[in-house]
Amino acid sequence: MAFTASFTDLQAEASCPLCWDFLTDPVTIDCGHNFCGSCITQCWEDLQDILPCPICLHHCLDRNLKKNRQLCHMTDIVKQLPTNWNKRKWQEEKPLCEKHSQVLTLFCEEDLELLCAQCQVSSDHRDHHLMPLEQAAATHRKKLRSYIEPLKKQVEDAEKGLEIQVSKSSELRVKVENQREELYSEFEQLKHFLGKEQDIIILKLQTEQMYAEKKLRENKVKFLEHIYTLKNLVSEIAEKCVQSELEFLTGSASDLTIHMVTTE
Numbered sequence: 174m175a176f177t178a179s180f181t182d183l184q185a186e187a188s189c190p191l192c193w194d195f196l197t198d199p200v201t202i203d204c205g206h207n208f209c210g211s212c213i214t215q216c217w218e219d220l221q222d223i224l225p226c227p228i229c230l231h232h233c234l235d236r237n238l239k240k241n242r243q244l245c246h247m248t249d250i251v252k253q254l255p256t257n258w259n260k261r262k263w264q265e266e267k268p269l270c271e272k273h274s275q276v277l278t279l280f281c282e283e284d285l286e287l288l289c290a291q292c293q294v295s296s297d298h299r300d301h302h303l304m305p306l307e308q309a310a311a312t313h314r315k316k317l318r319s320y321i322e323p324l325k326k327q328v329e330d331a332e333k334g335l336e337i338q339v340s341k342s343s344e345l346r347v348k349v350e351n352q353r354e355e356l357y358s359e360f361e362q363l364k365h366f367l368g369k370e371q372d373i374i375i376l377k378l379q380t381e382q383m384y385a386e387k388k389l390r391e392n393k394v395k396f397l398e399h400i401y402t403l404k405n406l407v408s409e410i411a412e413k414c415v416q417s418e419l420e421f422l423t424g425s426a427s428d429l430t431i432h433m434v435t436t437e
Contacts, residue, residue, distance in 0.1 A: 187251040188396055189229055191216060191275055191290055198246045200238035204231035207244055214238075225292025228278055229305055268419055270390050275386075280309035287422060310418035317410050324410075328403045337395040342389045349382050 191212040194422050198210040204226045208216075217224050217236065224233040266275045270289035277287040284321040304312065356378070360371040413421060 184251055187248040190278065192284055193276055195252055196244060198273070199241045199244045201241045201244075202226055202230055202231075202238065203233040207241055210238060210240070222364070230303060244260065256315060276421075278306055279303045280306055282309070284300070285422075288314060306418050310421055313422065315416050317414055321410055324403055324407050328407070331400045331403065332365075335393065335400065338392050338396060342386065342393075345382075345385060349378070352378065387425060 186323060189199075189209040189212050191208055192261070194209075196209055197209065200213060201207050202213065206226055206228045213227070215237075216227055224236065225231065226233065244322045268287070269275060270277055270287075273289050273291040275289035275291055277289050279288040279290070279292070280286070281288055281292075281302065282304060284301065287306070288303065291298055309327050353375070356371075356375065360367060364371065412435070
C-alpha cells in the first residue's frame with residue numbers, strides 16, 4: 174500500500190498541473206512550479222505585463238521559461254515503469270473546468286466559483302480576487318469555525334430562556350391554585366350574598382389562566398424550535414469543516430454563511 178501511494182505521488186510529480194498528462198518539454202517558472210512548455214505558453218497567451226502562476230498566482234517577471242532537463246529525464250523514466258495504475262481514471266477524478274477542460278485550481282471570491290488557470294484571464298474574472306484552492310478552503314473554513322462559539326452561546330442563552338419560561342409556568346400554577354383556594358374560602362362565607370358572582374369570577378380567573386398558560390406554551394415551543402435550529406446549524410458547520418475542498422467550496426459554503434447571518 175505504501176509503495177502504491179509513493180508511486181502514485183511520483184506519477185503526479187511527473188504530470189503537468191494544467192493538462193494532467195505526463196510533462197512534455199517541462200519548464201520551471203519563477204515560483205518553482207513546473208508545467209509543459211506548451212501548456213504555460215497557452216495559459217499566458219493573452220496576457221501582457223502580469224504573468225501569474227496558475228497554481229500560486231505568483232507574478233512572474235517575464236516569459237523566459239527555464240527548461241528543466243532533470244525533470245524531463247525523470248518523466249521519461251516514470252513513463253517506462255510498469256504499473257497497473259489507471260492514469261485515465263486518476264485524471265478523471267480531478268475536477269476539470271467545463272469551458273477549458275483544465276484542472277480547477279483557483280477560487281473566485283467575488284463569484285464564489287471554482288476556476289482553472291485559463292479562467293483567470295477571461296473577461297468574467299480578470300479583475301476579481303482569486304485565491305489558490307487550498308488557501309480559499311482554509312480561509313472559508315476559518316470563517317465558518319468562527320461562527321461555532323457564538324452559535325453555542327446562542328444555544329446556551331436560549332436554553333436559559335427556556336428554563337425561565339418553565340419556571341414561570343410552575344410559579345403561575347402555584348399562584349393560581351393559591352388564589353383559587355383563597356377565593357373558595359371567601360366565597361363560602363359570602364355565598365348567600367354574592368350568588369352567581371362566585372361562578373362568574375372563577376370562570377374569568379380560569380379563562381385568564383388558560384390564556385396565560387397558552388402563551389407560555391407558545392413561548393416554550395418557540396424556544397425549543399430556536400434551540401433545535403441552532404444545534405442543527407452547529408452540527409452542519411462541523412460537518413462542512415471536514416469536507417474536501419471541492420465539496421466545501423462548491424456553492425454550499427456561501428449558502429451556509431448567508432443562513433447563519435440570517436439566524437443571527
